[in-house]
Amino acid sequence: MTEPSARGRRTLDSDADLDHQVGQLRRRREELDRELDDHRRHLDATLEALRTVRGRGAAEDDAVVVVVDARNQVVDLQLEPRAMHLGSIARLRQALLTAHRRASADAAEQLREAGAREGDDTDPVTRLVDLMPEVVAHVGADLLAPPDRDTVDDEDGEPAERHRHHHEQHRTRSPFE
Numbered sequence: 001m002t003e004p005s006a007r008g009r010r011t012l013d014s015d016a017d018l019d020h021q022v023g024q025l026r027r028r029r030e031e032l033d034r035e036l037d038d039h040r041r042h043l044d045a046t047l048e049a050l051r052t053v054r055g056r057g058a059a060e061d062d063a064v065v066v067v068v069d070a071r072n073q074v075v076d077l078q079l080e081p082r083a084m085h086l087g088s089i090a091r092l093r094q095a096l097l098t099a100h101r102r103a104s105a106d107a108a109e110q111l112r113e114a115g116a117r118e119g120d121d122t123d124p125v126t127r128l129v130d131l132m133p134e135v136v137a138h139v140g141a142d143l144l145a146p147p148d149r150d151t152v153d154d155e156d157g158e159p160a161e162r163h164r165h166h167h168e169q170h171r172t173r174s175p176f177e
Helices: 006-052 081-085 089-115 124-131 133-139 160-170
Strands: 055-059 064-068 074-079
Touching: 006 089, 055 089, 064 089, 074 081, 074 089, 081 089
Parallel strands: none
Antiparallel strands: 055 064, 064 074
């Protein structure tokens, strides 16, 4: 029996290598198809949650109740008669803001739960940023951090520091200054 020539061995090796690569590509495609199906199910669940989530927040022992949708738009506001006896408009205003903040937090938690994958409790924006470290390097981690919602204390619902900074930047200077 004659041995295969060097050229013949290379052809056999190339064919085996090609078969191996085709097999790897098929397995990768199957894996990607499974991932795509998973992402579609996740997207469907998230879209359903966006349509149905209702966050509820209360203040002053449930004298003030706010209900918001997934976009934090108020869909219901309930004021018990005792809410009219809180003592001041400022106290009622603060109760409304507190109830809205709690309702927003409740809606956000429901959305997080609906959109969370099993074993994954990270915020989707955080996951995305983690995949792009060059963004963090460019804009800085502080800019990507969510604002501290407990510092809301002005009439626009803006954190006082941001509100003050905005007005300082955009106010017209008096010629007498």
